[in-house]
Amino acid sequence: ERKPPKGTKYPPGPSRKPLIGNLLDIPATHSWLQFKKWSDQYNSKIFRMTLAGQEHYVLSSEKVANDLLRERGSIYSSRPLAPASAELLSKNLRPVLLPYNDTWRNGRKFMHSVTNAKVANQYHVTQELESTRMIAGLIKQPERYEHWFRVYSAGVIFRLAFGKKIETGDEDVLRRIDAVNHHLERVASPGAYLVDTFPILMKLPRFMAPFKKELEELHDQEHSLFRGLLEDVRDRMKTDSAPKCWERDFLEHQHELDLTNDEGAYVVGTLFEAGSGTTSAAMMSFMLAMVLHPMWFRMLQAEVDQVSTNRLPRIDDIPALPTVRAAVKEILRWHPVTSGGLPHVCTKDDIYEDFFIPAGTVVHPNQWAIHRDPELYPDPETYNPQRWLDPSFPTYKEPLSEYPNLHNYSNFGFGRRICPGQNIAERNMYLLAARIAWSVSISKAKDSAGKEITPPVYEYTAGFNSYPLPFRFDAKVRSAERQAIIDAELKREAESDPLNE
Numbered sequence: 001e002r003k004p005p006k007g008t009k010y011p012p013g014p015s016r017k018p019l020i021g022n023l024l025d026i027p028a029t030h031s032w033l034q035f036k037k038w039s040d041q042y043n044s045k046i047f048r049m050t051l052a053g054q055e056h057y058v059l060s061s062e063k064v065a066n067d068l069l070r071e072r073g074s075i076y077s078s079r080p081l082a083p084a085s086a087e088l089l090s091k092n093l094r095p096v097l098l099p100y101n102d103t104w105r106n107g108r109k110f111m112h113s114v115t116n117a118k119v120a121n122q123y124h125v126t127q128e129l130e131s132t133r134m135i136a137g138l139i140k141q142p143e144r145y146e147h148w149f150r151v152y153s154a155g156v157i158f159r160l161a162f163g164k165k166i167e168t169g170d171e172d173v174l175r176r177i178d179a180v181n182h183h184l185e186r187v188a189s190p191g192a193y194l195v196d197t198f199p200i201l202m203k204l205p206r207f208m209a210p211f212k213k214e215l216e217e218l219h220d221q222e223h224s225l226f227r228g229l230l231e232d233v234r235d236r237m238k239t240d241s242a243p244k245c246w247e248r249d250f251l252e253h254q255h256e257l258d259l260t261n262d263e264g265a266y267v268v269g270t271l272f273e274a275g276s277g278t279t280s281a282a283m284m285s286f287m288l289a290m291v292l293h294p295m296w297f298r299m300l301q302a303e304v305d306q307v308s309t310n311r312l313p314r315i316d317d318i319p320a321l322p323t324v325r326a327a328v329k330e331i332l333r334w335h336p337v338t339s340g341g342l343p344h345v346c347t348k349d350d351i352y353e354d355f356f357i358p359a360g361t362v363v364h365p366n367q368w369a370i371h372r373d374p375e376l377y378p379d380p381e382t383y384n385p386q387r388w389l390d391p392s393f394p395t396y397k398e399p400l401s402e403y404p405n406l407h408n409y410s411n412f413g414f415g416r417r418i419c420p421g422q423n424i425a426e427r428n429m430y431l432l433a434a435r436i437a438w439s440v441s442i443s444k445a446k447d448s449a450g451k452e453i454t455p456p457v458y459e460y461t462a463g464f465n466s467y468p469l470p471f472r473f474d475a476k477v478r479s480a481e482r483q484a485i486i487d488a489e490l491k492r493e494a495e496s497d498p499l500n501e
């Protein structure tokens, strides 16, 4: 262990065993819950763990996370060495796992060009069209809500990225992207592969390292998906039948971007994979909150009804819907999608207050704790959108036509690695929340004895995109008139679909 420079010290943290450090103390799943307990126990916004000699610092306050990851972004923007997920599975092509290098910079520049606030404004046709379909599905089969949210999130990105439609939700490409997401989550989860803890194992010859073969096979699967999508757009461009989409933008500007075909295929592919699972996870939490807090759902309904009774709410209604925005923002606070946060790596020795942060430290912004800081969020366990709408709360901000919003919200991460999809995600969620409130009434499901079933507040999946395990509720359209409006809108949109041949 390095000696901290004079006048500095290491942050507090759980006691460590020789060699392995805290390796055995970390729970296999939902580690963010234990990390929050430790930060409370050590009464410190930064605490320290070591895992087989590797320093890990966990941050539990938004201010500290911004001070380090944003304000000192030039030295806090890398990612951990991850032999299993970054090297073997992704062959150093997946932007989200890349260190702070030129390939990442070039990819990020392209991502920005297709996701910045100005261009995201132009995606409303796609979002409105897919959300009408989503609502129609939810009304027909509310018990398949997870399916409809997935189809919506993936459907929006699929159109934007590749200029193609998802029709049923049972398409092969969706099954394949789900598998890619699933493998990535599993392979990247801490402790899944010993080689991440002991990188020396990478030196083993292949016959002694079956994980190499397994992960390379998985790489081939995702590579063929991402590259296949790229080549499909290239082929359609030859016959002038490729609509404007991100993949086409990439191919048209590739010479200025300094990205190879594989790098470009992974940049667009990553937008697809990162954009699909996250939005749907957040919307599943939204449904859960609305079932648990019917009063809030009624308030959303009252607000959207004021804006429109004879048509579905639209993206340009959003400034008039502060309660909808507050309900969505509160979801991301209460049950963040990436509850453990995505780790950054510090690349140069640093000092914060009197803590020493050696180069190479992995820094985890623990969103679960950050969003439960009682100074910023009084009574943090309670789902309470009021904290964004009432001047007596520390998080209130005016004017309500603009705030609350999700711009640079800590939920999307920090600094130079902050989520590039935030503008798209934000509109996706507001629009869906508004349209669900406008279209359906929901209630708790009843068991065979007629007793209401209250879903558990926190029974969530364990991956880094965490969402509630399936729960039951009843949903039905609010009136025959509204059903007719939805049907008419579906028909109109199908006829004017920009992707019609």
Ligand code: HEM
Pocket (backbone or CB within 6 Å): 095, 096, 097, 108, 111, 115, 157, 270, 271, 272, 274, 275, 276, 278, 279, 282, 337, 338, 341, 342, 343, 411, 412, 413, 414, 415, 416, 417, 418, 419, 420, 421, 422, 424, 425
């Ligand atoms: C509710 C929805 C979403 C949430 C909560 C979310 C959250 C996050 C978080 C926490 C990060 C890590 C930031 C950091 O390292 O500090 C991230 C990165 C990323 N997100 Fe999102 N995201 C969402 C939607 C999207 C969408 C719709 C897209 C694509 C259109 C997207 C694309 C990405 C990409 C490519 C990265 C990697 C950035 C990098 O490493 O440079 N995300 N997201």
